[in-house]
Amino acid sequence: MNERVKDALVKIVGKNNFTEDLIDLVSYSSDASLNQSRPLAAVCPTTTEQVAAVMKLAKEEGLTVTPRGAGTGLSGMAVPVKGGLVLDMARMNKIKSIRIEDRVVVVEPGVVYGDLAKELAPHGFAFPPDPSSGVVATIGGNVATDAGGIKGAKYGTTKDYVMALEVVLPDGRVMRTGSACMKSVSGYDLTHLFVGSEGTLGVITEITLKINPIPPLSSTAMGTFDRLDQAGQAVSEIMHSGILPSVLEIIDEPTLKAINENTNMGLPEVEAMLLAETEGHTETEVQYQMDRVKEIFKKNGASTIRQAKDAQEAADLWTARKSGYGVLARINKNLLVEDCSVPMSHVAELLRTVQEVAEKYDLVITTVGHAGDGNLHPTVCFDASDPEVSQRAHDAARELFEKVISLGGTLTGEHGIGLDKAPFMTMEHDPVEMEVMRTFKKALDPDNRINPGKMALNG
Amino acid sequence: MNERVKDALVKIVGKNNFTEDLIDLVSYSSDASLNQSRPLAAVCPTTTEQVAAVMKLAKEEGLTVTPRGAGTGLSGMAVPVKGGLVLDMARMNKIKSIRIEDRVVVVEPGVVYGDLAKELAPHGFAFPPDPSSGVVATIGGNVATDAGGIKGAKYGTTKDYVMALEVVLPDGRVMRTGSACMKSVSGYDLTHLFVGSEGTLGVITEITLKINPIPPLSSTAMGTFDRLDQAGQAVSEIMHSGILPSVLEIIDEPTLKAINENTNMGLPEVEAMLLAETEGHTETEVQYQMDRVKEIFKKNGASTIRQAKDAQEAADLWTARKSGYGVLARINKNLLVEDCSVPMSHVAELLRTVQEVAEKYDLVITTVGHAGDGNLHPTVCFDASDPEVSQRAHDAARELFEKVISLGGTLTGEHGIGLDKAPFMTMEHDPVEMEVMRTFKKALDPDNRINPGKMALNG
Structure with a gap:
């Protein structure tokens, strides 16, 4: 990274919130998937203004930006495939308010799921989606990926709890969406376009969540x-x-x-x-x-x-x-934790299909899952260092997803598209839907600068 | 309407599904609000293909199109302010499937809420949002307005149940969004952009809803x-x-x-x-x-x-x-049924404010509402034929909404923006959010041809 840009970034976030040390960049080059790609540098903003300034600078300098929570994603959505800058949101980690009587909490994106859970528990309340990575995963990451969890059948997923957002757009403009009211139908629901958009439309800097009393x-x-x-x-x-x-x-x-x-x-x-x-x-x-x-x-x-x-x-x-x-x-040397959903009546059929695919490709695939909401996690056990086995594992995954789609299923129930499932997007989504997704991406990020290369939104 | 266009429309939907009779057009000129504007003609399509053909014709002929459910909306969203064509969706009224084990129903937009409720009740299930107009209101209208109801505190609103849509875009392209799986995070959540968009982005032709067992x-x-x-x-x-x-x-x-x-x-x-x-x-x-x-x-x-x-x-x-x-x-001669939400802790304060505004403007305003979700309906009792009283009623509404916003509230909890609240949109939404809404509207409807004049999206 050239010194001028580096100096400008340091000026925005401070010396301690900028890094281009190799040891840090290696960490920032991967998430919980098998993908890797090293960024030029990483910054850890501590305010919305800093995020906006970084995005403006990135625009001027033609840098790509990949927002990142705790890096627990399983599909490669936080991997900076085009290098550029990683925006580590972990230091924006304040719980801004807990208002039990309004059933609302307001948090910064870097708040860890488990930390919020601990604050809410004494009140008898929770933000119910509980990803298994909840001890370290951040709420910002939960929102960007619409994280699910074990209680989806009764309590739904993250999207059912996100009421309002503050977002920094790719050009550095700051936008508020939604409302802290339980019911609001004022204008387009921009909030839910950002939920699950995997950091490809903007950087989430504040989140207003509905909370639930837990029996x-x-x-x-x-x-x-x-x-x-x-x-x-x-x-x-x-x-x-x-x-x-x-x-x-x-x-x-x-x-x-x-x-x-x-x-x-x-x-x-x-x-x-x-x-x-x-x-x-x-x-x-x-x-x-x-x-x-x-x-x-x-x-x-x-x-x-x-x-x-x-x-x-x-x-x-x-x-x-x-x-x-x-x-x-x-x-096992490596695990490919897959994630797919089918309507609940097809859960048994899907499990049988998984075993047929495992036999056909001579692989061990084990499956656990959320039967109550049709979301299963077939896990391919393999050795990623063996290219032949690796190829078989990936072929098996493709065949599995073809079956999932033919059962009326979806490519991902809670782990997201990221890099790993981008090649499969057109299996599930019709050409018009793909076009409209790309239209919206382009409308907000014409230079494809924020988290590029994900979700088959373009090159 | 010129004969050539009329013939083309009749050819698409059939003679019995086209009307330009005055008595029909008078009905189509209003909804449950006080707004009125007469269309040139109305068609009642019976298939998605017909809707697509109508939209393509409308594009070629430069006709505006206003989609309509049962016309029970209270904010003017179904009133064809620019004339043109009304697209009455009431005859697309088939319940396509009820799959209790998958917690899913698939319906056409013209299905009446009450009819669906009757089909689901013997199974012990429901689509919980129950607008008071539910006996006549259509599911398509519920989705287009994100209808609420009396059980919002526990069961949320329509948006919490819409899983997938088929939509005809303003240029006639047909798009499927979402998934019939309980959990899916595959691609952008386009579904929820259409929920509550009041028919300004496309015509909903099929709806997949989550259903709930009711204790x-x-x-x-x-x-x-x-x-x-x-x-x-x-x-x-x-x-x-x-x-x-x-x-x-x-x-x-x-x-x-x-x-x-x-x-x-x-x-x-x-x-x-x-x-x-x-x-x-x-x-x-x-x-x-x-x-x-x-x-x-x-x-x-x-x-x-x-x-x-x-x-x-x-x-x-x-x-x-x-x-x-x-x-x-x-x-009373006329009622202006208002609709606003505040965080629940402000319900009493809002009720007091309503009475202060009523006294200031010398009006009778009565209020009932959903205290459990903060959504209140102050109802202004007045005589709309008296311009002076009418002006006072509208001035009172504006002052009320200023107070609502200052309490962290929202312009509408469940009745929508439509025409009546379009002038207030910028009270609640920041300039960037307004710009982004307009960007998305323009991306899908560059000629502003579908339900123009609503939600302050443009002229």
Whole structure:
């Protein structure tokens, strides 16, 4: 980076908030995906004015800018493929206000999900989408990617909670969208165009979120099914039952086997395990809902049904679901954590398809997922240093996504498009929709300077 | 309308779906607001292809097009201010599919809200936003205006349920947006740009909605408060309590008085009445929640607290809330039903402000509203044929909106901007946001041909 531009950046953000040290740039060259590309430099702005000044300078100097949260994204959206500048938003991390009576919090984008959760918990409130990276992921990243989580069936995703934004546009103009009112239909909903836009339209500098009271009581139960179609049918019947479990997860046989081979959990090695959680303000309500769920498990031939007797037993049940990734990461060189959604009635069919694809490409693919909202995470276990295996893994992913789309599914339920799924965009989106997305991108970022190369928006 | 264009339109939609009869055009010249403007002709397309052909013809012939649902809008969004063609979507009224296990329904835009509700009820499901015009309003209109309703606090508004759309763009291109999957973050969220865009960006021809199971049991209670600030404090404390009532309504003193003067209800003439509903799958849960609400009523000095003992008593309580508009319509020449939202902690302050404005302008303004989501409907009772009174009513509305904005509120919670609030848009939205809205409008509708003159998007 030339000295003049460097000096100008240092002048804007201060010496301690600018870096071109190799060790930093290596960190900034990747996220939680397998992509890598090194930026020229990185800045950590601490105010909206600094972000605006950086964007104006970048425009004058023809620099690309890639905004970044905690870098926990799994699709490469924070990787600066065209080099340029990384805009690390982590130091804009103030919780500006918590207004319980208005069900609103206002935060800067660098606030960590877990930190906000800790502040809200004593009030009995939460911002419900809870990505598994929540201990480190930032709210700005959650919003830019429309992060999901385990409670999507009942509580939706980040988009259902973003009420208003402050955004710095690619040319440095500052814009406010939306309203801190629970209900507003004043003008176009620009807020939701930015939610999930993966930093390709502007830099989010302030977020107003709706928060929810969380019922104080919950219960957890698991059901094991010898056959996948029994579990699939159970999911469909729960959907029909009028009960909306706060969590309804599915774990497939390869995952159960991998856990058993590497832990002492001794899980039943069945085709599918379902885990459900119900909630309420009273034990009666929680148990009523759980009884309906267990009846449906039983009716569909569950080989085991176990309801946790207390919080410890519930935690033990969740350990199985949560340990999958850790176990797989330990025993495999690389994991390609995929992410796709189908309508809930196709969950069992999709799981079967995953196994067919795994066999065809001679790969181990394990799947866990959010059965209650149709969002599954097939995880390809492979060695990325072997080009032949790597190619097979990527071919398998393409074939899988073709099947997902043919089932009425979507390329990504919560991990985003980024770099990894950009080549698949036209599988899902018709040419007119692609054109309109590109029109809007071009309208706000005519020089393609902010997070270029992502989402198939252009070159 | 010239014969050549007329023949071309008839060729597209058929003779019975075209009209230029005066009696029809008079109907099409207004909606539920006080605005009027007559179109040249109206067509009622029955397929997406017909809509696309009409839009292409309109482009060639330089005709403006105003899409229309049932015409129940209160802000003039369906009034064809520039004449041209009205596109009456009422005959595209098929429910295409109901897939309970996927929590999805697919409908054409002309499906009436109440008809869909009737189809879903036997399954125990609903599309929760329930505008008071729901018996006649169409789903297409609900989506185009992001309709709200009485259950917004717990269930949100239309935008929280729209998953995917088929849209005909102003140039006749057909586009699909979104996904029928519960979770999808694939590409820009174009769906929500169309939700609430009041027909200014394209014509919605198919809608995929998320549906919710509705808990089977509910209870209703009312509390009366001699002082407005007691009611306001009660609302704030309910928000803090962890209970999310499915309904929490407020009725002000002028409304209670108007009802008493014209019915036999004999309501207590207090400064504010609150009505709350709680829900659950078990009586225990419903009562637990209602007990919390009643405790808060009591703690804040409620002069009366009454919980309905059965469905009939509950219905009686709701009659008070629902009869307000009918009574006012009977005793006044004209009603200007306003619509604004504030953060919930400002509900009492806003109600007081409404009364101050009413006194200042020597008008009767009564207010009911959705206290649980901060959305209030001050209703100006006046004689529109008297220009002086009319002017006062409009001046009062402007002053009211200035106060609303100063309280962190929004111009409209659920009735939309349309014509009536277009002059106020810049009170709420900063110049950059206005510019970006106009940029997107221009990107899709460069000739300003679809629903021109609305939302201050341009001339």
